[in-house]
Amino acid sequence: MIPRSWSYYILYIATSFSFATLVLVLAVYPLTSWKQAMTTSRPWRGDMGFGRFVIRGSRREDGGSTITPFAYAWRRSDPTAWTHASAWGGYIVHQLGQWYIITRVFRQRAAETGAASSSSSPLQYASTYRWWNWAMVYLNVSMAFYKLIQSHLFYDGLAIDVSEAITQGSVIMILVVALILAIPRRGIAFGYPQKPITSLAYNIVWQFIKKYHAYMISLGTVMNFHYHPAEGTLAHHGGFVYQCLLLWQSSNFLHTSHRNKYWVLFLELWVLLHGSVTAYFQLGSGWQIFFYGFLVVFVANQIYDTGILSRRSSAGWWQPAVVYLLFILLVVFGFGKDDHRYYRVLFIPVAEFLAVLYCLGMGCVGYYWIQRYPSHRVFAVCLMYTLTGAGVILSLAYILAGHLRVFNDY
Template structure:
C-alpha cells in the first residue's frame, strides 16, 4: 500500500472512531438511543441528560425557525462561554502559528539552496510525517479531547454567541477555496478554464496555493468549536467531517494532502452530510443542499476524475439520474430555484476571489521594491486576504440563513 493511501486509511478510521465516541458518550448517560434521530429536540430533551437546552424555536403558525441552533443552554454560563472561546482561540492560534513557522522554514530552505532560482525548498514526503505534521496532530488531538471534556462539563460551544449561518458559511468558504486551488487540474466549469493566459490570474493562483492554509484552518477550527459534542446523526456526520478536515490540516507536505481522491472526498462529503442532516428534519431545505452540491460535483468536481474523458456513458448516466431525482424531489412544490442557491453562491464567491486577487496582484506589481513599499505591499495583501476570508464567511452565511441572528428569545 502506498504511503499516502495508508495515511488516508488512518485518517478515515481515526475520524470515524472519534465521531462514534462522541455519539456514544452523549447518548450513554440516558440510554435513550432514539435521540440519535432527534434532529429537532424540544426544551428538556437531549443535553446529555443533564443540561437544559433551548431546543427548536417555533414561531407564529407553529413553524420551526431555520438556523435557530437547538443545542444551547437555556441559561448560558460565563464558564461555558469562556471555555468554548478559549478552546477555539488556543486551537486556532496554535494552527496558524505552526503554519507560519513552516512557511518561514520553507523560505529559509529555498534561500539556502545556493541561491538557485529553481530551488524547491522543503520536499513533499510520501512515507513519514515531518515534525510540524506531528505538532499539528498533537494540537488537534488534544483539542478534540478538550472538546469532549468541555461539552460534558459546561456544554455550550460557540453557538451561544454566534450565528449558525457563520459556521456553515465558514465550511462552504473552504469549499470555494478548494474550487480555486483545483482550477489548474479541472478548470472552472465543465473542465474549461484550466490555462487562462493572464499574469495576474497566475499570480492569484500562486498566492492562494501558498497561503490558503490560514483560511482553511479558520473554516475547520471555527466550525469544530461551534457545536457541542452531542449525539445525533447530524452531529456524528459533522464531527466525522470535521475530523477529516483536521487531518488535512495536519498533513501538509505529505503526499496524502494532495491526493486528488482524498481531496475529492473532503469536498463531496458535505453533499452526504448536508443531505442526510436536512432530510431528517421536516421541510424542503434538503433540496438546497442535496441538489446544490450535486450540481457543483457535476459541473466541476467530477472533472478531477477520469470519468468525463474515459467514460462518457457514466457521465450521461449521472446527468440522467440527476434529472430524474430533480423531477421526483420537486413534485410537491416545484421550487426548482432552490437547487441554484449553493452553486450560484459558490461560483459568485469564486469569481469574487479571483477578481479581488487579480486586482490586488496588478496593484502591488506597480509599486517599486523599496523598503517602505515592500512593507506597504505586505499590509495591502494581508488586508485583502482578511477581507476576502471575512467576506466569504459572512456573505455565505447571509445566503444560507438570511441574517446573522443568534436567537435567544425563546
C-alpha cells in the first residue's frame, strides 16, 4: 500500500504529466507529420499552429543561416485585439486570484495568531487540505483549461507582448528564492557558511523572505504558464509539466507536502532537465550553458539535500573530491576536444548566486532603513520587495539575452 504522504506527490506528478500530454495531443493531432512537429525547435513561418494559425516562426538572418536568439517563434503573424485581450485577461485573472487567496490566508493567520497562541492556531502546516488549498486548486484547474481553450481559439500567450528573456528570468528567480530558503540546510555555496549566520539583519530578512516568498513565486509561475501557447513540441510538453508542478506547489502552501526537501529538490532539478532538452533541440551548443550551468548549481548547493555530501567539517574529504572530479570529467567529455569554452558553465550559476546576494543585500538595506525610520515601514517593505523582484527578473533577462526586445519585424 502506498503511504499517504507519497500519494500527494504521485497525484501532483501524474496530473501534471496528464495535462501536458493532453496539450501535446490536441496540438499535434491535426498535423500530418506529428512526429516531426514534436521535435521542432526552429519552425518556419506557417509551421505548427494546430494546422489553423500562421505563426511567425524563427527569425532568420544572413539568408536564413542564422536564427535570432530570443525571438520567440510561437506567435501568430496576424494577432488581433481579441488575441491580446484573451491572453492578458486570463493571466490577470489567474495572477490576481492567486494573490487574493494568499493575502486572505495571511490576514486570517495574523488575526488568529493575535487572538490566540500560535500553538492553537489552525494556520500551521497540516497533512490535510484546507479551504485555501482547495480554492487554489479550483483556480489553477480552471485557468489551466482556460489556457487550453484560449490557445485553440486565439493561439497567442503573453509572448505576443513580453520578451522571452523576461519569462526565463522569472523562472530563474523562482530558483533563486529556493536557494535562499534552503540556506539553513545547504549554505550558500559548497556548504558554506557551515555555522548558522548570526547577523540579526540577515535573520530578519531570511524570515521575511520565508514568510512572503509566495507573491514572488506566484508571479513567476503564473507569468510563465500564460506565456506560451498550448503547442505540441516536446519542449512545450516539458515546460507545461513543470508549470503544472509549480501550480501544485502554489496550491499546497501550509500543507506538509509543500516543504518536503526532496520534493522541492525535484522541482529545482526539473529545470535542469527541461532547459537542457529544450536547448538541445535548438541545435548548436546552447545546451552546454543550461545543462552544465544548472549542474554547477546542483554540485555547489543542491547536492547537500541528497545526503551525498555533508556540510559538517568532520566529513571526509574524498566524497567532495570524487564528486568534483566526476563533474570535471563530464564537462571535458561534453565539450569535446575542439571546444574549450568552459567559461559557459558559469553563466547560470554566477547569475543565480549574484541574485541571491542581491536579494539578501536589498533586504538588509530595507531592514536598516526601517530601523532608522520606523514610520516608513510599510512603504519601505513594499518598495524593497518590488525593487528586489523586478531587479532580479530584469537583470537575469539582460544577462540571458542582452535586451528586452519583442521581435515583430518579420
